[in-house]
Structures are given as structure tokens and as C-alpha cells.
Amino acid sequence: MDDADELFSIAEVSARIGLAPDTLRYFERQGIVPSPRRDNAGHRQYTTADVELIRMLVHLRETGMPLADIAQFTGADDKVTDPAGLRLELLTAHRRRVQDRREDLDRALKVISRKIADYSERTTSSLELLDRPDCTIAFSAQGEGPLLFLVGAPAGRAGFAALAHELAGRFRVVTHDPRGIGASRAVSEMAPPTPEVLAEDLAALVDRFTGGPALFVGTSGGAVTLLELAKQHPHLVDRAVLHEPPLVSLLNDADLTDRAAAAFIAAETDPQWAVQEFFDFSGAGHHTGPDQTPPVHMALPELPTEELEKNRYFLGRMAGPTVxxxxxxxxxxxxxxxxxAGALSHHQMARRATQALAGQLGLPLxxxxxxxxxxxAEPTEFARAVVPLLER
Structure with missing residues (x-):
């Protein structure tokens, strides 16, 4: 008897799948799975195909597919004339539901991570200030070990707090709010937050701790800041990990360039539209694998006044010089x-730009x-992956 002819009792299927026998019987009574064959004593006998079908049912149920749809997918609903076409339709609709659910969970996870970071920062680090000629930079430090700076733009201490907490067991981790962000509030006569100016701020912060080289992780605009730091002050850089610098300048994409420029110009007068446009052309709010592309458009909710003001500054003053x-x-x-780059950032603006930079430098991505x-959003996993890159 080959694997295709092998038969299993309900107890064996229960052990393989992890569903109680009563649950298997319930699904059968409800028409969610087809009834298996029975032996002469009336005991259920499941084939390998039956087991795999039930295993698929479990995956669909765990990801929230309605039981009525599962019944149609598994073929328990025998009135379907085109089962393959129906299964494709059901799975396509379910994938959209799962993606929407994942985005909802990601938003919730960000809120939770921010709160964890907030409480962590209160207990493990204190706010310090660095005076610059035209502003004051707020920074925090925690942990012991080699000096590591986490650099963002616009992300500051709050955005990196959870990651800093994860890395503080191995490094002396320094985070700061770039000028105009967070506690480094914008003031009159302050120089604009270009990569050149942000790199000088960062160099001054490094000098506050040490005159020698340090480790750096830069994400998004912070990775661009590190590219300029390498140009101005290469002696300060021991190693720099650059995560998705969003360099539109490297993409030779006229349409993307025009859309970006229009969004940045509009940010002052219509930040809601500018944020929506930036969200759509960057694709950065989505999770896309190698065979997926970001949606062309996904409507954002109306932003609160505080967020609109933040984006007047970020999109109106910081983003343009950065990208x-x-x-x-x-x-x-x-x-x-x-x-x-993110394993789930495929076909998004920043990953495409980082791939182009990798090509010019002859480096792997x-x-x-x-x-x-x-x-x-995933500080524990990100920390686990970035430590080997810093310790090479």
C-alpha cells in the first residue's frame, strides 16, 4: 500500500492535525468537510488526501475564513460546477481579508510597541540635551558596550525606543530626535533639516560621547544622514548599517520624481493630501513579498491636527532634501x-532605491x-538580525 492508499483512524488524524475527534465529527456534521469512508464496523477511515484537506481547513479557519466559505473550498458543498475557479476566488478574497487584518494588527502593534518603548525609556534612560548653534538636540543613552547610534529622519527617540531596549544588552545605544522632531523642537532661524545639516548634528552628538569611530544603524532618512556623515566625517564611522535609504535620485523614474516633488510642495497647504500621495507612491505602509506589488491606492483616514502639523514639517521641509x-x-x-531592506518591502520605493545603491557600490542587499x-514594528526580530551585521 502506498501513501495514497494509507488509511487513518479518527484518533490518528486528531493526533496529526491537532484537532479533537469531537471537532472533526462536528465539522463533518456541519458539512464543512466531506464524510470519510467507513470500514465494515462503521469506523471512519481517512485517506492521506482527506488529512491534507483537513489540514488546509485548519489553516483557513485559523486565519479567519468563514466556515461557509471553508465548506465551499473543501468541496463539501458538492453543488459547485467549477471547484478550481471557486477555490481561486475564495482564496483571493480571503488573502485580502488577511492582508487587511495584518495591517490592522500592525497598527495595533505599533501602538503597543510605542507604549512599551515609552515605559522602557522612562526606566532605563533619561533625556539629555546637546546645544547646537541654531537649536537644541534631545538625546538618550542606555546600555553598556560598544557605542551604537540609531539614526532616523523623521524617526527619533520614540521610534527607536523599543529597538534600543532590545540592543542595550550588547551596546551603549544612543538615540536622538533630529532637529524639528520630538523634543528637538523647531525654532525660528533654525537651519533646514537637510542631510548635510543633520549629519553635522550627528557628528556633534558623536563627539559628545567619543572622538573615535562608532557603530551606526540608520533607517529611511537616517540612512541618508549616514551617507552624508560618511562623506563629511568618515573617521567617525566604524560600521554603518543602512536600512532602506529612500533615494528617489537613484531610480531614474520621472513620474515618481514628479509625484514626490508635488507632494512635498503641497505639504504646507494640504498635508492630508501630501501624506496620502506619499503613502501611495512610496508603498511603505504595505507588506509585499517578491511576487507582490503595493496597491496603487489605499485611502487613509483623516489625520488628527497634531499629525498634520508633524507632516507639514516632515514632508514640507525634511523629506524633499532626503529623497x-x-x-x-x-x-x-x-x-x-x-x-x-525589508523582506516585505519588495517593489516599494525605498527598497528599489537601496537595490540601486547596492548595485553602484557592488554590495549585496x-x-x-x-x-x-x-x-x-518588529524590534525583537530586527535586533536579532542586525546584531550580526554590526559584529562582523
Whole structure:
């Protein structure tokens, strides 16, 4: 008897699948799975195909597919004339539900992570201030070990707090709010937050701790800041891990360039539209594998006044100089640099740009957990993946 002819009792199926026998009987009574064959004594006999079908049912149920749809998918509903077509339709609709649910969970996870980070920061680090000629930079430090700076733009201390907590067992982790962000509040006569200015702020912060080289992890605009730091102050960089610098300048994409420029110009007068446009053309709010592309458009809810004000600054003043920044490739080659991108950022603007940068530098592109915001949304997994990149 080959595997296809092997028969299993209900107890054996229960042990293989992890469903109680009573649950299997319930699904059968409800018409969710077809009734198996029976032996002369009336005992159920499941084939290998039956077992695999039930295993699939479990996956569908665990991801929230309605029982009526499962019944149709498994073929228990024998009135279907095109079962393959129906299964494709059911799975396509269910994948959309799962994706929507994942996005809802990601939003909830961000809120939870922020609260964990908030409480963690209160107990493990204290706010300090660095005076600059035209503003004051807020920063925090925690942990012991080699000096590590987590750099973002616009992400600041709050965005990195959970990741910093994960890394503080191995490193002395420093996070800061870039000028105009968080506690580093914008003031009149402050220089605009270009990569050049942000790199000088970062260099001054490094000097506050040490005059020698340090380790860096830069995400999004923070990775662009590190590219400029490498140009201005290469002696400060021991190793830099760059995660998804969103360099539109490297993509040779006229339509994307025009859309980005229009969004940044509109940010001051219509930040809601600017945020929506940025969300759509960047694709950074989605999870996309190698065979997936971000949706062309997904409507965002109306943003509260506080968020609109933040994006007037971020999109109106910081984002443009960042995404249109042209890196100095030769200067970057003079430092130890690692390029990485989210494993779920495929076909998104920032991953495409990082791939282009990797091509110019002749470096591999390393996959990291999550998407563009993996460092804040999945701090434990991101920390686990980034430590080997820093310790090479």
C-alpha cells in the first residue's frame, strides 16, 4: 500500500492535525468537510488526501475564513460546477481579508510597541540635551558596550525606543530626535533639516560621547544622514548599517520624481493630501513579498491636527532634501557599510532605491524582518538580525 492508499483512524488524524475527534465529527456534521469512508464496523477511515484537506481547513479557519466559505473550498458543498475557479476566488478574497487584518494588527502593534518603548525609556534612560548653534538636540543613552547610534529622519527617540531596549544588552545605544522632531523642537532661524545639516548634528552628538569611530544603524532618512556623515566625517564611522535609504535620485523614474516633488510642495497647504500621495507612491505602509506589488491606492483616514502639523514639517521641509539627495559613491566606499531592506518591502520605493545603491557600490542587499518600518514594528526580530551585521 502506498501513501495514497494509507488509511487513518479518527484518533490518528486528531493526533496529526491537532484537532479533537469531537471537532472533526462536528465539522463533518456541519458539512464543512466531506464524510470519510467507513470500514465494515462503521469506523471512519481517512485517506492521506482527506488529512491534507483537513489540514488546509485548519489553516483557513485559523486565519479567519468563514466556515461557509471553508465548506465551499473543501468541496463539501458538492453543488459547485467549477471547484478550481471557486477555490481561486475564495482564496483571493480571503488573502485580502488577511492582508487587511495584518495591517490592522500592525497598527495595533505599533501602538503597543510605542507604549512599551515609552515605559522602557522612562526606566532605563533619561533625556539629555546637546546645544547646537541654531537649536537644541534631545538625546538618550542606555546600555553598556560598544557605542551604537540609531539614526532616523523623521524617526527619533520614540521610534527607536523599543529597538534600543532590545540592543542595550550588547551596546551603549544612543538615540536622538533630529532637529524639528520630538523634543528637538523647531525654532525660528533654525537651519533646514537637510542631510548635510543633520549629519553635522550627528557628528556633534558623536563627539559628545567619543572622538573615535562608532557603530551606526540608520533607517529611511537616517540612512541618508549616514551617507552624508560618511562623506563629511568618515573617521567617525566604524560600521554603518543602512536600512532602506529612500533615494528617489537613484531610480531614474520621472513620474515618481514628479509625484514626490508635488507632494512635498503641497505639504504646507494640504498635508492630508501630501501624506496620502506619499503613502501611495512610496508603498511603505504595505507588506509585499517578491511576487507582490503595493496597491496603487489605499485611502487613509483623516489625520488628527497634531499629525498634520508633524507632516507639514516632515514632508514640507525634511523629506524633499532626503529623497533627492545624491550620495557620494566614492566616499561611501571608504567606510564599512552594510545595505539592507525589508523582506516585505519588495517593489516599494525605498527598497528599489537601496537595490540601486547596492548595485553602484557592488554590495549585496540583505533582507531584514518586516517592511520599511521593521525596526520599529518588529524590534525583537530586527535586533536579532542586525546584531550580526554590526559584529562582523
Amino acid at each position: 533627492f539627495y545624491v550620495p557620494d559613491i566614492e566616499a561611501t566606499r571608504r567606510i564599512s557599510v552594510v545595505l539592507c 540583505i533582507d531584514m524582518p518586516g517592511n520599511h518600518v521593521g525596526a520599529s
